[in-house]
Amino acid sequence: MSGPSIVKLPEHIVEIVSDAGEGAQKAALAFAQLCAKSGNGLWTVEIIPSEIQPPPHTTGSASGNRIRLASRSRVTNSGNRANMVLAFNEMALLSRLETGGLADDVLVVIDDHWATHPNTAYQQSYREVLSQAKSQGATIIEIPLESETAKYVDDTGRGKNMFAVGLLCALYSKELPVLKKVIQGIFKKKSGEVIATAVTLAEAGYQYGIENLETCYEIEAIPAGTTKVAMNGNTALALGAVAAGFELCSMYPITPATSASHMLSEIFEEFGGFVHQAEDEIAAIGVAVGASWSGKTALTITSGPGMALKTEFQGLAVMTETPLVIVDVQRGGPSTGLPTKVEQSDLLHAIYGAPGDAPKVVMAASSIEECYYILSLARKIAEEFRMLVIVLSDANLATGQQIFDRPDVSMTPRRPPLDLSPVEPGALPYDWDSETGLSQRLIPGQAGGMGVTTSLNHDRNGKACYDSVRNQTGHTMRSRKLAALQKGLKRPPVYGADEGDLLIVGWGSTRGAIEEAVDSARADGISVSSLHIQFLSPLPPGLKAIFSRFKKIMTVEINYSDDKNDPFITDENRRYGQLAWILRAATLIDIDCYAQVPGRPFMPVEITDEIRQTLDLEPENVSNAVSMNTTEKGN
Amino acid sequence: MSTIAEECLDECNAVQAHSLEDYGSENPRWCKGCGDHGVLASLQRVLQKNNVEPENAVAVSGIGCSSRLPHYLRTYGFHGIHGRALPIATGVRLARPELPVIVTMGDGDCFSIGGNHWLHAIRYNINAVVLVLDNAIYALTKNQVSPTSPDGTHSNTTPRGTYLQPMNPLSVVVGMTNVSFVAQTATWLPTHLDQTIEKAWEHRGLSFVRILQRCPVFMPQAFGEGGRNFPVVFLENNEGVPIDPWLLKRGPAQAHDQRNINAAQKVAVTVDPAPMGLIYHNPELPVYEDVRHERHERPDHATFVDLLDKTLDRFTV
Ligand SMILES: Cc1ncc(C[n+]2csc(CCOP(=O)(O)OP(=O)(O)O)c2C)c(N)n1
Ligand code: SF4
Numbered sequence: 020m021s022g023p024s025i026v027k028l029p030e031h032i033v034e035i036v037s038d039a040g041e042g043a044q045k046a047a048l049a050f051a052q053l054c055a056k057s058g059n060g061l062w063t064v065e066i067i068p069s070e071i072q073p074p075p076h077t078t079g080s081a082s083g084n085r086i087r088l089a090s091r092s093r094v095t096n097s098g099n100r101a102n103m104v105l106a107f108n109e110m111a112l113l114s115r116l117e118t119g120g121l122a123d124d125v126l127v128v129i130d131d132h133w134a135t136h137p138n139t140a141y142q143q144s145y146r147e148v149l150s151q152a153k154s155q156g157a158t159i160i161e162i163p164l165e166s167e168t169a170k171y172v173d174d175t176g177r178g179k180n181m182f183a184v185g186l187l188c189a190l191y192s193k194e195l196p197v198l199k200k201v202i203q204g205i206f207k208k209k210s211g212e213v214i215a216t217a218v219t220l221a222e223a224g225y226q227y228g229i230e231n232l233e234t235c236y237e238i239e240a241i242p243a244g245t246t247k248v249a250m251n252g253n254t255a256l257a258l259g260a261v262a263a264g265f266e267l268c269s270m271y272p273i274t275p276a277t278s279a280s281h282m283l284s285e286i287f288e289e290f291g292g293f294v295h296q297a298e299d300e301i302a303a304i305g306v307a308v309g310a311s312w313s314g315k316t317a318l319t320i321t322s323g324p325g326m327a328l329k330t331e332f333q334g335l336a337v338m339t340e341t342p343l344v345i346v347d348v349q350r351g352g353p354s355t356g357l358p359t360k361v362e363q364s365d366l367l368h369a370i371y372g373a374p375g376d377a378p379k380v381v382m383a384a385s386s387i388e389e390c391y392y393i394l395s396l397a398r399k400i401a402e403e404f405r406m407l408v409i410v411l412s413d414a415n416l417a418t419g420q421q422i423f424d425r426p427d428v429s430m431t432p433r434r435p436p437l438d439l440s441p442v443e444p445g446a447l448p449y450d451w452d453s454e455t456g457l458s459q460r461l462i463p464g465q466a467g468g469m470g471v472t473t474s475l476n477h478d479r480n481g482k483a484c485y486d487s488v489r490n491q492t493g494h495t496m497r498s499r500k501l502a503a504l505q506k507g508l509k510r511p512p513v514y515g516a517d518e519g520d521l522l523i524v525g526w527g528s529t530r531g532a533i534e535e536a537v538d539s540a541r542a543d544g545i546s547v548s549s550l551h552i553q554f555l556s557p558l559p560p561g562l563k564a565i566f567s568r569f570k571k572i573m574t575v576e577i578n579y580s581d582d583k584n585d586p587f588i589t590d591e592n593r594r595y596g597q598l599a600w601i602l603r604a605a606t607l608i609d610i611d612c613y614a615q616v617p618g619r620p621f622m623p624v625e626i627t628d629e630i631r632q633t634l635d636l637e638p639e640n641v642s643n644a645v646s647m648n649t650t651e652k653g654n
Numbered sequence: 655m656s657t658i659a660e661e662c663l664d665e666c667n668a669v670q671a672h673s674l675e676d677y678g679s680e681n682p683r684w685c686k687g688c689g690d691h692g693v694l695a696s697l698q699r700v701l702q703k704n705n706v707e708p709e710n711a712v713a714v715s716g717i718g719c720s721s722r723l724p725h726y727l728r729t730y731g732f733h734g735i736h737g738r739a740l741p742i743a744t745g746v747r748l749a750r751p752e753l754p755v756i757v758t759m760g761d762g763d764c765f766s767i768g769g770n771h772w773l774h775a776i777r778y779n780i781n782a783v784v785l786v787l788d789n790a791i792y793a794l795t796k797n798q799v800s801p802t803s804p805d806g807t808h809s810n811t812t813p814r815g816t817y818l819q820p821m822n823p824l825s826v827v828v829g830m831t832n833v834s835f836v837a838q839t840a841t842w843l844p845t846h847l848d849q850t851i852e853k854a855w856e857h858r859g860l861s862f863v864r865i866l867q868r869c870p871v872f873m874p875q876a877f878g879e880g881g882r883n884f885p886v887v888f889l890e891n892n893e894g895v896p897i898d899p900w901l902l903k904r905g906p907a908q909a910h911d912q913r914n915i916n917a918a919q920k921v922a923v924t925v926d927p928a929p930m931g932l933i934y935h936n937p938e939l940p941v942y943e944d945v946r947h948e949r950h951e952r953p954d955h956a957t958f959v960d961l962l963d964k965t966l967d968r969f970t971v
Contacts, residue, residue, distance in 0.1 A: 288949050305734075308741075310745035313745070
């Protein structure tokens with residue numbers, strides 16, 4: 020036998036899905052590490068069932084991962100529809116077909132076990148789902164996943180995943196010895212027997228692939244020349260918090276933020292830090308406020324519902340000018356909403372959510388790499404300006420994995436011990452600079468600085484006061500700090516040409532998909548550029564000037580807006596996406612939005628389609644256009 | 655070696671290191687006859703007696719009449735938000751375990767809006783003096799029923815009398831895991847108040863003290879018109895709160911073993927007569943910030959950077 024022929028490609032999107040508990044996530048982890056070690060750029064997305072133990076062999080049980088691998092070392096988003104899916108059963112496949120996330124000509128590799136399963140209902144649904152996929156244009160390869168695995172282990176539920184990853188190793192022309200090393204690493208805490216079995220299964224899967232596949236792919240890696248790391252956004256936040264010098268993280272568990280605290284809990288004590296799991300989100304921020312007020316650098320990490328509970332304390336932090344950082348890893352809302360899925364709906368809440376007028380700094384991470392660096396900047400601003408800084412991330416960044424340049428630890432700032440020297444005679448707790456509102460705080464233990472920090476309106480002496488003049492002054496001083504920060508911000512660079520027909524404006528994790536969409540539209544001769552906004556409060560300078568050079572401006576955001584083409588919706592009652600809302604108010608420019616809540620990241624192709632529609636151009640390739648499926652089935 | 659005379663002199667000097675005025679800031683704005691004045695004075699005496707440097711003490715409070723106390727104490731203070739004094743205090747203790755912390759709250763502040771934090775702070779057993787100034791009414795917001803308002807209380811939200819029985823906060827705290835110190839006193843029993851707060855100060859752990867507090871404005875009738883006709887029993891033990899002879903005119907003394915949780919629970923559920931003094935005391939229980947600091951040491955810069963480098967190794971491809 021001559022072995023499979025090889026097709027070379029610049030990139031591919033691979034999905035691995037099984038019933039929850041069958042280990043597709045482990046298989047995906049091994050495959051992703053294999054690709055990373057061979058030098059491919061990557062972005063992965065978790066496919067998570069919403070329940071802990073969903074009924075098996077249902078669409079709700081589908082669990083696994085989507086892996087975008089590319090020749091280039093930098094991948095900034097999860098890409099378009101998947102090119103290949105390896106499914107452990109037809110319901111897992113069906114769940115992926117239903118999301119609309121598979122390309123029409125997707126290659127489906129599926130376990131043939133169900134074709135002859137004693138349960139005739141399984142046989143029937145297997146045939147139905149496969150014919151549905153075929154009619155869409157899919158190529159199907161059926162493999163004896165269950166029966167081959169059964170040759171090596173009694174409990175196939177715990178072995179199919181390693182056979183599968185061996186097969187993928189062959190399908191993507193990767194090297195088996197590298198895969199073996201990866202598997203040994205993943206199972207290093209398990210017994211020698213478990214490791215040996217996993218390796219044997221992977222070898223068997225590989226062998227099966229080499230002997231039976233007619234065509235294999237190769238996504239050659241372009242050497243990057245730098246050392247890389249691979250991690251998800253929550254891990255990046257946790258390591259970033261350590262690198263930034265935080266000393267206390269106070270939290271209450273909430274998806275999708277919790278895993279950042281898991282990582283911190285594992286490592287923080289060694290670095291001299293604490294993770295405090297409080298009794299609720301209110302207490303979590305309260306502990307952080309108390310710690311920060313007494314001189315330690317503190318942060319609290321949460322998601323939307325937790326942000327809601329923290330609003331009163333946010334007001335306190337603002338009023339008392341206690342430096343504090345809050346990380347909000349956004350999920351779908353309102354209420355419990357879509358706890359495991361991405362949304363960018365907390366923007367207005369982050370900026371305005373607090374009783375009274377409470378100026379805060381709000382910034383957003385746009386990539387997993389940025390999750391690592393953003394907390395150093397946030398901490399610096401919080402301390403220099405005595406302000407509350409909110410850092411927005413989201414479920415897409417939190418659980419996806421990206422490969423990026425290994426951070427340089429030699430840049431880690433020193434953390435000087437607390438300065439508890441006596442205060443200068445006459446020093447005041449709020450000695451506001453009347454232009455910038457900035458002042459030096461006093462810390463418990465500093466002789467001569469005694470006084471109460473109060474949530475009431477107060478003057479420069481920190482004394483509670485109720486008169487209109489000093490109330491106006493307090494507000495002005497707190498507000499001017501935002502203005503002072505704004506003056507120090509850089510004008511954001513335009514991606515693409517500095518002028519044109521359309522400017523797409525985005526914030527947070529959509530950046531990679533937007534820029535990719537702009538690249539492909541520009542390659543087709545469309546006059547479109549994009550602008551990414553990192554600081555949402557205060558907004559960076561120069562926006563109006565940038566906007567004035569484009570005929571149309573449109574934000575792209577994963578949050579809700581009314582459809583302007585809906586006859587029920589008018590200019591007067593239309594609700595806009597949240598960034599659009601802010602930019603319209605700030606610039607008085609008629610900014611449109613493409614704001615949707617699909618519960619998953621945007622694909623670049625969706626954005627390109629939207630660009631074409633906005634500019635009244637024909638969609639590029641109808642078969643590749645994705646409908647948003649906004650009419651969900653009753654649920 | 656210093657002589658006995660020198661040591662004695664040192665001690666005298668130490669006692670006089672600060673005057674009472676050193677612990678006072680502005681004049682309190684509480685109403686005339688308000689029990690809160692007495693608590694402030696007691697606290698100042700305790701700080702003076704223990705020779706605390708004003709800059710090293712921290713007073714944390716929520717919102718309410720009682721929560722104004724840190725304004726009148728010349729230490730560092732944090733007058734926070736309603737119900738949330740205990741999380742702030744926990745943050746201070748975790749961050750700066752060398753600073754003694756006093757928490758003052760009202761009954762609405764602690765038992766109602768702050769109920770969750772109250773239970774959990776007791777379980778954490780942070781080292782802090784936690785005083786609840788219980789006037790059995792919401793005073794700052796002008797006369798609404800509180801969880802401890804007696805049966806039948808007419809207030810602005812219960813104009814025809816309360817609907818519910820008052821809660822007994824003492825019986826709640828003696829049922830909490832890791833409770834280490836529970837005492838009750840009253841603002842109309844000045845020396846008892848002083849000595850109870852002194853005991854609370856000496857205890858390492860969360861010293862929970864419920865102080866029955868007179869509010870002549872909104873609750874003049876409570877506690878038998880401010881203590882005049884209020885049946886009490888003084889808990890007697892060598893290691894308890896001393897019972898000055900004059901107190902016995904207010905109620906009898908009763909032998910009590912505050913080290914025994916069963917005896918404490920029995921006393922705590924009794925409301926008539928109200929038990930006064932040290933109800934439960936266990937100085938051996940783990941203190942949260944001690945536990946956390948045991949496993950925690952801040953490495954020097956080079957070690958820190960090295961550790962960060964090693965952590966990144968785990969994610970390097
Ligand atoms: C979140 C919030 N809810 C309500 C209030 C209004 N409020 C202020 S003090 C208080 C209750 C005061 O009663 P208590 O805690 O018993 O203290 P007291 O004034 O009697 O000392 C209330 C309801 C507030 N400040 N914040
Ligand atoms: S209203 Fe009552 S509690 Fe408030 S200050 Fe006056 S007497 Fe004291």
